[in-house]
Amino acid sequence: MSALRPGTTPPPSARTSVPADAPAATGMSVFGDGPAATDTSARPEALWRSGGPVRSAGPVVTELRLSAFASHRGADFPIGPVTLFAGPGGSGKSSALRAYEALARLGGGDPLDEVFPDPAGCVPEGAAADGQGRRGFRIGCTTDGPAGPVRLDLAVQAEPTLRIVGERLTGGGEILLTTALRDPGRSTVQAAWHTAGAVPVTRAPLPDDRLGTALLPLRVAGRTEGQLQVLAAAEQMVVALRSVFACEPQPPRMRGPVPAGDGRLRRGCDNLAAALERTHTQCARRHARLVAAAHTGCAGPVTALGVERLADGLLHATVGRDGGRATPVGRLGDGELRYLALALVLLAGPGVLAVDAAGEVPSAMQTLTVLADGLDRDLDGRQLRGLLDLAVSIGAAGHLRLVGTVTEPGAVRARETAGVMVVDLKP
Structure with missing residues (x-):
């Protein structure tokens, strides 16, 4: 089945109710793939043992759609405050997070070729090219x-x-933006956005290597009610997508001393010592909570988390023990280091993480989403439960969400934790 087929009808899960006279892009139809088969990748009984409703401080992604992406077809995944994808190898756990991160990067303005360095790997397996030799993939999301x-x-x-051949933004029962490829010889798509003024629709070309929604705040004047609706929807989508931090702690790179830098924790957490120094000096309350979390996830008692500045100016992190002893973090096991890094990510917030949040929106009105592929890697049951409890507790304030993947043993532990939603995938 082709991932990009002209003249087809969107599956029921991908349709949006819009007025009959709503603006629509002409040219290649890219939002359908024929009648959808029953989605078997996500079980409807995905478990969410909720500890009560959580009101987010800012816009958040509430659904991830993989209409045709890697091993997924016609898949709609709910996204809650703490969401974990589980399933055997080959079920598409990591590809779901890869699609989420791709949308986040596009929302932040990254070009398409940087977001998808291996685009052919995103095309559903077995997807045939259309009459013009084209193959592709479709992803999407819903924000609230x-x-x-x-x-x-x-x-x-x-x-x-590689190019974007179609984009559609909908909200309030209106199609607010559509783009379509008109001329394959040009590196642009034809865009049409809702105006609801003297001219009901504004049309203009947009580059085919950028997310059009992220460009709308620079292109829409905001003079009419329709334009204001477009701006509100686009800004909500962009803020929700940009407020993402993908975390992949790498224990071998976390053991040695590091330069001070700006103290913002990077994706691989290799500058853990620099981030700990920043929390210790600027976020005393969060640092104290991190010490308490470390006591739960590290072997032996933990009384402090310190940072030593060496003679060459490099920073070295230590774990305080009873009697004033200090253990270098390099002596910790891989599971302990991953636990410590993930706990720091959950507690630190955007001010300590290397995340490109929307600077024009106050942090109090944003909700950070942490993406953690292989969340339970190297962790024992006690450590995973500690991280999940921490994520649920912090997430209750509405400023943080966690989306990750876990193995089946990790999923068993997660199902026992109130406030965690487990989405079970099948190969």
Whole structure:
């Protein structure tokens, strides 16, 4: 089945109710793939033992759609405050997080070729090329916030040339933006966005290597009610997508001394010592809570988390023990280091993480989403439970969400934790 097929009808899960006279892009139809088969990748009994409703401080992603991406077809995944994808190898856990991160990077303005360095690997296996030799993939999401539910659907051509060939933003019962490829010889798509003024629709070309929704705040004047609706929806989508930190702690790179730098924790957490120094000097309350968390996840008593500045100016992290002893973090096991790094990520917030949040929006009105592929890697049951309890507790304030993947043993532990939603995938 082709991932990009002209003239087809969206599956029921991908349709949006819009007025009959809503603006629609012409040219290649990219948001359908024929009648959808029953989605078997996500069990409807995905478990969410909720500890009560959580009101987010800012816009958040509430649904991830993989209409045709890697091993997924017609898949809609709910995203809650703490969401974990589980399933055997090959079920698509990591690809779901890869799609989420891709949308986040596009929302932040990254070009398409940097977001998808291997686009052919995103095309569903067995997808045949259309009559023009094109293959591609489709992803999307829904956000919730002040503008209400806002839906983004994106179609990407992977072959023969990587480009966005269709984008649709909907909200409030209106199609607010559509783009379509008109001339394959140009590196642009034709965009049409809702105006609801003297001219009901504004049309203009947009680059085919950027997310059009992220460009709308620079292109829409905001003079009419329709334009204001478009701006509100686009800004909500962009803020929700940009407020993401993908975390992949690498214990071998966390053991040695590091330069002080700016103290913002990087994706691999290799500058753990620099981030600990920053929390110790600037976030005393969070640092104290991190010490308490370390006591739960590290072997032996933990009384402090310190940082030593060596003669050459490098920083070296230590774990305080009873009697004033200090253990270098390099002596910790891989599971302890991963636990410590993930706990720091959950507690630190955007001010300590290397995340490109929306600077024009106050941090108090944003909700950070942490993406953690292989969350339970090297962790024992006690450590995983400690991290999940921490995520649920912090998430209750509405400023943080966690989306990760776990193995089946980790999923068993997660199902026992109130406030955690487990989405079971099948190969």
